[in-house]
Amino acid sequence: MNSFRQRSLLSLLLTALTCGAVAAEIPPNVLPALKEHCLGCHGPDAAEANLRIDLLTSDLADRENALKWIEIRNAINLGEMPPDGESPLPIEILSQTSEWVSQSLKQIDRSRSRSDEQTMLRRLNRHEYTHTISDLLSMKFPSGESPLNTLPPDGTAEGFDKVSSALMLDPSLMTHYYHVARHIAERAIVDGPPEYPTETMRLEFEDIPDSHAIGYLVTRLGLNPVPGGLEMIEGGTRSFGMLRYPGRKDNNVAPTNGFYRFTIRAGASPGKDGEVPRIRLRHDHPDDSMQTIMEFDVTAAWDNPKEQTVVIPRDTLGGEVKVEILNETKLYMGQRPGEDFMRRIGEVGSQQNFQESLRLAGRKIAEGWGGDRSTPDPEKLNLTEFPRVFLDYLEVEGPLYDQWPPKSHSTLFSVVEPAANDLDDAKKIFTQFLPRAWRRPVEPSELAAILNVVQTELDNGESFHEAIRVGLTASLTSPNFLYLIEQTTSDDDPSDDVTSDDDTEHLDDHAIANRLSYFLWSSMPDDDLFRAAQAGELAAPSNRREQVDRMLADPKIERLVESFAGQWLQTNTFLDFTPDPHLYRDYDDALAEAVAREPLEFFREILLHDRSVLNFLNSDFIVINERLAEHYELDGITGDHYRVVPLPQTSVRGGLLAMAGVHQAGSDGIRTKPVSRAVYVRDVLFNNPPDPPPPNAGEVEPNIRGENLTVRERLVQHQQIEACASCHRSLDPYGLALENFNVIGAWREAQDGENFRGRNRPPIDASGRLPNGNKFADFREFRQQLLLQSDRFRRALAEKLLIYAFGRPVDPADDALLSQAVNDMKAQGDTLRALIQSIVSSEAFITP
Structure with a gap:
């Protein structure tokens, strides 16, 4: 019953809700x-959940x-309280409580007042800043030059980096913003012209034998010069x-940071089993040995x-390029060549005596010395x-340059002649630019302030281009941009399509356009939204719904x-935790990337193809690539791209909690951590995170040498600590239900990791009883129990999306909006x- 408690602690930082009327008596x-049924757990002696x-x-x-009243109403409506074993509340009490809370909140919402001059402010977070610059100036950022590489991470509140109370702006951050804007x-x-014009560099692999690399090639059976190229x-x-x-x-x-097109032309001959070879192109880089x-x-x-081609950002720190074949072919055995022999080859190579180098290389192969690793396998x-x-x-x-001058330049100067050089020309530039940059109509005094900056630069002898740069920097460091x-x-009736009290204030259309664009696109409005705002169309809910459909179809x-x-x-x-490579040998970089990507690909499928959000609780499909299919023991999936894969009825996969990344997060790399997994379930699925443990609660200890206690057994011991028992009763079942998934999210029937090896591993017990008293025998039954709480999940998801859309915590006055949503x-x-x-179509969306 504490779904709002953690949020309320942060929401107290905001202005308190005011009202002009007193709610009806209980x-x-x-x-x-309530006292008869609940005081034992929620009274002066216990006060569980701080209630x-x-x-x-x-x-x-x-x-x-x-x-607190909203918590109570939601808990008793969902049957979560009173808990299992206690007598239920009478039906009339349930209905009276629910009706009184809902009606009182509506009455307070209608009666609250706001100042006519009140404005709400929220700073752009660094991702929004970067997207806005990209869309405003048609800029792409090469490696190391994005604002994301310079601006410090943003604070978070309510789980998001879009909540105004966490987005402070201090002098040190302003210094960052200035340098980024400049x-x-x-x-x-x-x-x-550009300092480095576009050039094409080509390596013909048939030329390698004529280079100093020939000694390297002839010592390897896997590399062989052939007519027109190289066999690998x-x-x-x-x-x-x-x-x-x-x-x-x-x-x-790369002589400068920018975008480069890599093209490799290759063919292949499959092996005797029809295996198609796979190659990887990598670039030496100090930040990551080979990117x-x-x-x-x-x-x-x-x-x-x-040809295979890709365009990718590169920077000036890179080095050589390497082509590798990724098949499991192993041509060599495990013997190393003698040190004297290898030293002799090295000395000859350093003298660039290629004839002697070839002679030694031939002897090397004849005597069975293969490369600097091992000898050829005669079989x-x-x-x-x-x-x-x-x-x-x-x-x-x-x-690569999309055009030159870049589009940012040509767009800014499109309203002036090439020889522009005075303040009148600058006025034309910023008259066009500022309303888009500041996302609203601009007052003459605001334009004059920027032009004063430009004039100062011109008066000091700077070029016209440099003066415009300084004016652009000032525009992008203004609070109007940030x-x-x-x-x-001031319109009391913004639209015939809006039903509201006559004295209710509303956002103007440009503010509505901003709410829409930063909600769905994390960036500024596009031309269509600007046009709709200028025409005064966005106050109408029907028009906002149309914009949502259009925006969901946009790549942004x-x-x-x-x-x-x-x-x-x-x-x-x-x-956060890397699985122990000795305990979980199937884990690799490709799997790490895939487990972090899977939930996002699943969300995209739900969003763009209008699938039910209840698929997050359980689904008959997953969205995976080849590496995840291998991990989940599903056949017939090839390629790195993610696609929808129907699940066989026998599969344990489906839904968020069967995704490997969730379980890796709920581990420490060696053992599973059911409590961490339980916190994740309650927070993500039900927006109901538990209170932080008390300082003396301690940790669930790992097994020490000689012990073989399962995690469940250790949790039972931990629950003997009096300070921990009450919380763990409502928490542990959510985590223990997931114990069939090991540290890397692979399904297991018996304990693994830690000290558990061999045949006598304890079987997994994933049974439990939820706080509402419903029991489950295993993970499959647990998922079915979650589906029975689908209304709870819907409400939690609505709360999360509202926080994200509005940039503030959930307020008691949002109750009706959430119920309607x-x-x-x-x-x-x-x-x-x-x-x-x-x-988006609610009145709250257009209310400050």
Whole structure:
């Protein structure tokens, strides 16, 4: 019964709710009945969940008091309270309580007043800032140059980085904003041609034998010069400094940070079992020894190679490029060559005596010395049995420019002649730019302030371009850019489609456009939203619903997936602990990437294809790639792309809690942590996180040497601590139900990890009883029990989305909005679209 408690602690930081009327008195039978049934757990002696029935009052204008009453109403309506074993509340008490709470909240909402001059402010978080700059100036940021690389991480509240109370702006942060804005201005406005024009660099693999790399090649059976290119069966080959930007002495293809096009032309011959070879192109980099550029199956024929191309940001720190074949081919055994022999080859190679180098290399192979690792395996000398790749050439083109001057420059200066150089020209530029940058009409005095900055630069002898850069920097460090300032309209009746009291204030259309765009796109309004705001169309709920449909179809909706879904589902925590490589040998980098990505791909499928949100509780499909299919023991899935995969009836997968990343987050890399998993379930699915444990609660200890207690057995011991028992009763079942999933989310029937090895591993017991008294025998039954609490999940999801959309905690006055949103969602197939439409079309969405 504490679903609002943690949120209320933060919401106390906001202005208290005011009202001009006192709510009706509590129905006379309600409090006595609650005291009779609940005082034992929620009275002066216990006060579980920080709730005391004896301290409740009828004043729902008191935020804390109102939140407690909402907790009580929701808990008794969902059958969670009184708990199992206690006598139920009479039906008339249930209905009287629910009706009184709901009606009183509506009365208070109608009576609250706001100042005519009140405005709400929220700073853009760094992701919103970056997206806004990208959309405003049509800019793409190469490696290391995005505002995300410079601005510090934002604070969070209520689980999101969009809540105003966590987005403070102090002098040190302003310094960051200035430097970022100045860098943006320097990139957006250019003088003359680019310092580094686009060049094409090509490495013909057939040229490698003529280079100093020949000694490297002839010592490896897996690399073989062939007519027109290079054959590769095992290992990899480097660019050997043969691929560099013209005029540069280093081995890097990137003379400046930017975007580069990598193209490799390759064909292949499958192995005797039809295995298609796979290659990876990597770039040497100090931040990550070899950064992957591309990876793909070579399906083109040996005698008809095809190009594979990718455009990717690169920086000036990179080095050589390497091509590797990823098949499991192993041509060598485990013996190392003698040190003297290897030293002799090294000395000859350093003298560039290629004839002697070839002679030694031939002797090396003849005597069974293979490379610097091992000797050739005599059983694998028939190379025709292995998949082979033919490498023709590798080409790098860059730095790439969409156009020159860049679009940011041409857009800013599109309203003036090429020879523009005075303040009148600057006025034309900023008259066009400022309303878009500040996302609203601009007053003449605001324009004059920016022009004064430009004039000062011109008076000091700076060029016209430099003066505009300074004006652009000032525009982007203004509070008008950094903050979402929600202006209100003086129109008492914004639309015939809006039903409200005559004296209710509303946001003006530009503020509504901003709420829509930063909710769904994490960025500024586009041209269509600006036009609708200018025409005064956004006050009408029907028009806002139409905009939602349009915006959901736009590629920028991916930002909602990354931002809302990522934070709601807490995917940033999935890789906090790396599984022990000795205990979980199946775990690799590809799986790590996939388990963090799976929930986001699942959310995207639910959102864009109007599937029911109840699939998060249980589903008959999953959204995975080949690596996850292998991990989940599902056949027939190939390729790195994510796709919908129907589940066989026997599968344990389906729904959020069967995803491997959830279980890796609920572990410490060695053992599972049911309490952490339980906190995740209650927080994510029910927006009901438990209170932090008391300081003396202690941890559930790992097994010490010689012990073999299961996690369940250790939790039982932990519950003997009096300070922990009451919380663990309502928490542990949610985590123990997931014990069949090990640290990396693989299904297990017996305990693994820690000290559990061999045949005598204890079987997993995933049974339990939920706080409402419903029992479950295993994970499958647990999921069914969660589905029985679908209304609780719907309400929690609505609360999460409201926090994200409004940038503030849930308020008691939001109760009616949330109830309506849940009803609308249920009536329209439980889709996220319906939930978003309901929130956006509500009067609260256009109310400051």
